[in-house]
Amino acid sequence: MKTLTVELGARSYPIHIGPGLLADDKLLKSLVGADQVLIVTNETVAPLYLKHVESAYAERKQRSLVLPDGEQYKTVDSFVQVIDELIDAGFHRDSCIVALGGGVIGDLAGFAAAAFQRGIDFLQLPTTLLAQVDSSVGGKTAVNHPRAKNMIGAFHQPVAVIADTETLRTLPRRELSAGLAEVIKHGLIVDARFFAWLESNMDALLAFDGPALTHAITRCCEIKAGIVAEDEREQGRRALLNFGHTFGHAIEALGGYGRWLHGEAIAIGMCMAADTSVRLGWLDSRDAARIRELLERAGLPTTAAGLQVADVLDRMRLDKKAGRKGLRVVLLRGLGKAEVAPAPDDAILREAIAGSLAAARPVAR
Amino acid sequence: MKTLTVELGARSYPIHIGPGLLADDKLLKSLVGADQVLIVTNETVAPLYLKHVESAYAERKQRSLVLPDGEQYKTVDSFVQVIDELIDAGFHRDSCIVALGGGVIGDLAGFAAAAFQRGIDFLQLPTTLLAQVDSSVGGKTAVNHPRAKNMIGAFHQPVAVIADTETLRTLPRRELSAGLAEVIKHGLIVDARFFAWLESNMDALLAFDGPALTHAITRCCEIKAGIVAEDEREQGRRALLNFGHTFGHAIEALGGYGRWLHGEAIAIGMCMAADTSVRLGWLDSRDAARIRELLERAGLPTTAAGLQVADVLDRMRLDKKAGRKGLRVVLLRGLGKAEVAPAPDDAILREAIAGSLAAARPVAR
Numbered sequence: 057m058k059t060l061t062v063e064l065g066a067r068s069y070p071i072h073i074g075p076g077l078l079a080d081d082k083l084l085k086s087l088v089g090a091d092q093v094l095i096v097t098n099e100t101v102a103p104l105y106l107k108h109v110e111s112a113y114a115e116r117k118q119r120s121l122v123l124p125d126g127e128q129y130k131t132v133d134s135f136v137q138v139i140d141e142l143i144d145a146g147f148h149r150d151s152c153i154v155a156l157g158g159g160v161i162g163d164l165a166g167f168a169a170a171a172f173q174r175g176i177d178f179l180q181l182p183t184t185l186l187a188q189v190d191s192s193v194g195g196k197t198a199v200n201h202p203r204a205k206n207m208i209g210a211f212h213q214p215v216a217v218i219a220d221t222e223t224l225r226t227l228p229r230r231e232l233s234a235g236l237a238e239v240i241k242h243g244l245i246v247d248a249r250f251f252a253w254l255e256s257n258m259d260a261l262l263a264f265d266g267p268a269l270t271h272a273i274t275r276c277c278e279i280k281a282g283i284v285a286e287d288e289r290e291q292g293r294r295a296l297l298n299f300g301h302t303f304g305h306a307i308e309a310l311g312g313y314g315r316w317l318h319g320e321a322i323a324i325g326m327c328m329a330a331d332t333s334v335r336l337g338w339l340d341s342r343d344a345a346r347i348r349e350l351l352e353r354a355g356l357p358t359t360a361a362g363l364q365v366a367d368v369l370d371r372m373r374l375d376k377k378a379g380r381k382g383l384r385v386v387l388l389r390g391l392g393k394a395e396v397a398p399a400p401d402d403a404i405l406r407e408a409i410a411g412s413l414a415a416a417r418p419v420a421r
Numbered sequence: 422m423k424t425l426t427v428e429l430g431a432r433s434y435p436i437h438i439g440p441g442l443l444a445d446d447k448l449l450k451s452l453v454g455a456d457q458v459l460i461v462t463n464e465t466v467a468p469l470y471l472k473h474v475e476s477a478y479a480e481r482k483q484r485s486l487v488l489p490d491g492e493q494y495k496t497v498d499s500f501v502q503v504i505d506e507l508i509d510a511g512f513h514r515d516s517c518i519v520a521l522g523g524g525v526i527g528d529l530a531g532f533a534a535a536a537f538q539r540g541i542d543f544l545q546l547p548t549t550l551l552a553q554v555d556s557s558v559g560g561k562t563a564v565n566h567p568r569a570k571n572m573i574g575a576f577h578q579p580v581a582v583i584a585d586t587e588t589l590r591t592l593p594r595r596e597l598s599a600g601l602a603e604v605i606k607h608g609l610i611v612d613a614r615f616f617a618w619l620e621s622n623m624d625a626l627l628a629f630d631g632p633a634l635t636h637a638i639t640r641c642c643e644i645k646a647g648i649v650a651e652d653e654r655e656q657g658r659r660a661l662l663n664f665g666h667t668f669g670h671a672i673e674a675l676g677g678y679g680r681w682l683h684g685e686a687i688a689i690g691m692c693m694a695a696d697t698s699v700r701l702g703w704l705d706s707r708d709a710a711r712i713r714e715l716l717e718r719a720g721l722p723t724t725a726a727g728l729q730v731a732d733v734l735d736r737m738r739l740d741k742k743a744g745r746k747g748l749r750v751v752l753l754r755g756l757g758k759a760e761v762a763p764a765p766d767d768a769i770l771r772e773a774i775a776g777s778l779a780a781a782r783p784v785a786r
Contacts, residue, residue, distance in 0.1 A: 136497055143568050146739060171536070174563065174574045175654075198539065203508050209539045210575060289540075374511060 058274045062193065063285040067213045071193060071277050075266060077220040078105050078181065084112035087216040090177055092117045092151035096138055096165040098125040101157045101183050104226055109156055109181065119145045123161070128314055130160045130200050132208065138168035152177040152215070158184035158231075159191035159318065163206070166197030170212030180217040184227060185235025185269075186319050188219040189242065189276035190297075194284040204374055205305050211289055219277075221269050233355035234319025236261065237300075240350055241326060242276040245296045246283075248392030250275050255346070258353050296394045299386040300326030303409070306371035307360050316360070323356035324412050331408040333388040336400055343391050359412045368409050369402070423639045427558065428650040432578045436558060436642050440631060442585040443470050443546065449477035452581040455542055457482045457516035461503055461530040463490040466522045466548050469591055474521055474546065484510045488526070493679055495525045495565050497573065503533035517542040517580070523549035523596075524556035524683065528571070531562030535577030545582040549592055550600025550634075551684050553584040554607065554641035555662075559649040569739055570670050576654055584642075586634050598720035599684025601626065602665075605715055606691060607641040610661045611648075613757030615640050620711070623718050661759045664751040665691030668774070671736035672725050681725070688721035689777050697773040698753040701765055708756050723777060730774045734767065 057074035070087075077083060093113040097106055102122045110120060121141045123129055142151065155165035155178060162180050169178035182192035198209025224232065239261075243251030253271075254261075260268035280297065287294040304325025308316055316324075330347050333339035348358050373383055383399040399405060422439035435452075442448060458478045462471055467487045475485060486506045488494055507516065520530035520543060527545050534543035547557040563574025589597065604626075608616030618636075619626075625633035645662065652659040669690025673681055681689075695712045698704035713723050738748055748764040764770060 132497065132501055139566060139573055143566055143572065143739075171573045171575060173572060174561065174576055196539065201504060201508055207508065207538060208504055208536045210536060211539055374508075 058270065060274070060277055060281055062213070062281040064213060064288060069214060069216050071217040071219065071281065073188075073219045073221065073270060073273050073277065075220065075222045075270075077218050078108045078223065081112040083218065084109065084179075087218070088113070088116075088152050088154070088177070088179055089215075090116070090150050090152035092145070092147045093119075093154055094138075094142055094145065094147065094151065095120040095154045095156055096123065096161060096168070097121070097156040098123050098129075098158075098161055100125040101161070105156060105181075105183065105223065109154060113154075117145070117147075123164075125160075126314070127160055127200070127318065130164050130198075132199055134164055135168055135171075135199050138165060139172055142168070142172050149173045149176060152179060154179045154181060155192075155214075156181045156183065157187070158182065159187045162187050162192050163196070163198050163209070166195075166212055166214065167199055167209050170197050170210035175212065177215045178212070180214045182217065182219055183223040184231055185224055185273070186231070186238055187235075188221075188224075188273050189235060190238040190280065192217045192219070193277055193280045194294075194297075195288065203309075205309060217277075219273055221266060221273065224269060225264055229355065230317065232262070232264075234317040236354040237319035237323040237326070237351065237356050239272050239276055240347075240354065241297075241299050241322065242279045244326065244347065244388065244391060245299050245386070245394035246279055246392055247275070248390070250279075251350075251391050255350055258350065262355070295384075295396045296386055299388075299394050300329050302372050302383070302385050303328040303368070306368045307363065309371055310363055310367055311360075316357070320357050321360075323351045323354075324358060324360050326351065327358045327412045328408050329385060329387060331411050332385065332400065332404060335404045335408055336387065339388045339390060343388075346391070361413065363413050365406050365409045365413060368413070369405060372399075423635065425639070425642050425646055427578070427646040429578060429653060434579060434581050436582040436584065436646065438553070438584045438586065438635060438638050438642065440585065440587045440635075442583050443473045443588065446477040448583065449474065449544075452583070453478070453481075453517050453519070453542070453544055454580075455481070455515050455517035457510070457512045458484075458519060459503075459507055459510065459512065459516065460485040460519045460521055461488065461526060461533070462486070462521040463488050463494075463523075463526055465490040466526070470521060470546075470548065470588065474519060478519075482510070482512075488529075490525075491679070492525055492565070492683065495529050495563075497564055499529055500533055500536075500564050503530060504537055507533070507537050512541075514538045514541060517544060519544045519546060520557075520579075521546045521548065522552070523547065524552045527552050527557050528561070528563050528574070531560075531577055531579065532564055532574050535562050535575035540577065542580045543577070545579045547582065547584055548588040549596055550589055550638070551596070551603055552600075553586075553589075553638050554600060555603040555645065557582045557584070558642055558645045559659075559662075560653065568674075570674060582642075584638055586631060586638065589634060590629055594720065595682065597627070597629075599682040601719040602684035602688040602691070602716065602721050604637050604641055605712075605719065606662075606664050606687065607644045609691065609712065609753065609756060610664050610751070610759035611644055611757055612640070613755070615644075616715075616756050620715055623715065627720070660749075660761045661751055664753075664759050665694050667737050667748070667750050668693040668733070671733045672728065674736055675728055675732055676725075681722070685722050686725075688716045688719075689723060689725050692716065692723045692777045693773050694750060694752060696776050697750065697765065697769060700769045700773055701752065704753045704755060708753075711756070725778055728778050730771050730778060733774050733778070734770060737764075
């Protein structure tokens, strides 16, 4: 088991990474002080791991809520369902929500924990690669608005994160790939060596090689924990983690939150961001080609057929990262060198978007 | 104009108190940096003051949302309505919500500001005495759950509070009295001299005497600002502000949020808390009688006919202040000397509750 700490003063918390951790009753118990525990999970994850987790808290006052699986349930209605459950159970301010599942469950249960009685504890038990390397760490919680993703939420740090790498073995291949998009992102924004390591180890990761997965998850969590510790509320550097996300969120929303998995939309978004960087003369086109190639090897889409450039651009302007300074995007000055920048001329953005809407073609040189 | 500061480091903010402040365009403008402004108000307040406030932000991108008036609209649905309006308007992360109204509007609009894009600015323009002396200060925001008050919310500090004492002249007498319940509470918990001042000046306050109102509001804000600065998230001393509230919330909920105004329920709750303190031998029964008398002079109910003792007690146990240590209540060791304590024996609580459910009668000696 590897253990890192997200350093946030009084709100610091550990991330434990390793195989079989969900079966470790003692660890699960030790991380939750509350005597009232609500486990929130979904229909896919429940048959696999709910019993494990319930058994850890059998001596507490414990309830479980099993929601349908899917991004389309990351709504205010599901949020209210979690709150109703807490009230039905008569749970008080010292209770804890345990989020067992992927990013949707973590974000939703985390927001319920942030808002119930103005904030109760929550524990993240991420069971997808995407959640283990990204969404479970850093305290961003939210639900979607029908017209925009993650519009309603809070910064609310968990008491701990436990990433059981064994859970990835039951992950559908498509979900593994979606998680790899965020893994690749971590290399791209700040760590060129890690990006190169991923190029060398992609096959091992796709084969669920344990040590390779543990290394990749640990490195991503280290990178993210370091950035979050510096800038918890995304006033500055944390925005780097949104590389590919302004483009990607637009693609995801236009697809109706169901056509593409989050990681897939982000993969396409990263291609658009890399292409923009090339067109500005910031990034070598050979590096952009390496990015596209690694994403494709990870089983990810790098183009989104059927969308209109204008729709993507309009949607990007609605993104919550758009502030009074206008639309900003994260671009690359090189592999491992991301930078937040004002969006360039529409003409450049349009070309970069168009390049990943059509069928795959080489980046313009 | 009197100005205080709530000292919270980087999140410190001013409270301005005085007559005619809502007409002071320059002041209103200077306190909002955002270029996108959503004013949230209700049908009662809008005809009186909305024009004033709109004119202050006429040069910004500005929208107004007028909600129905009443505690029964402090719901998740109304919260979603505010979020919808922000999305319809295309407002971004640098926008500001201006809450123009009483406690319901402040709490609701404040929670929307806390959750929209994980937190945007908001400005409190309280127009009721209750909101000016209590709910607008300190950053507690929330909406009600059908089965319990303020169950869903956040700590989110405003950028400023402007209490225009002129607005109190248009306040129905019943609402003025409800606000006086919270004013009296501030004296009771930490300032016996202020309590005595209120005994001497109650007639002036009820006659809307400007200097008297300004003094009372300023003193309450000073007391509350001091407590909040010490204990923003209610880990300790801030709980004193809940004097009368554990009893009062139960009464309010059993009445269906409509029979009693919040301040009225709190007045009855403070009588129950004082009575409990007397029965424990903590408070002189003559002081309890002074409390009851001052509340009655302020036009407040001190008994709630028609409720059952057992229902009140059950409901209290659902209160969000109930934690793993069991139900806790704020009691008095004397006038101006409140203390948080574990709830005493049920027998004592039952008697204290019963004493304020029946028709008014002297406190047991």
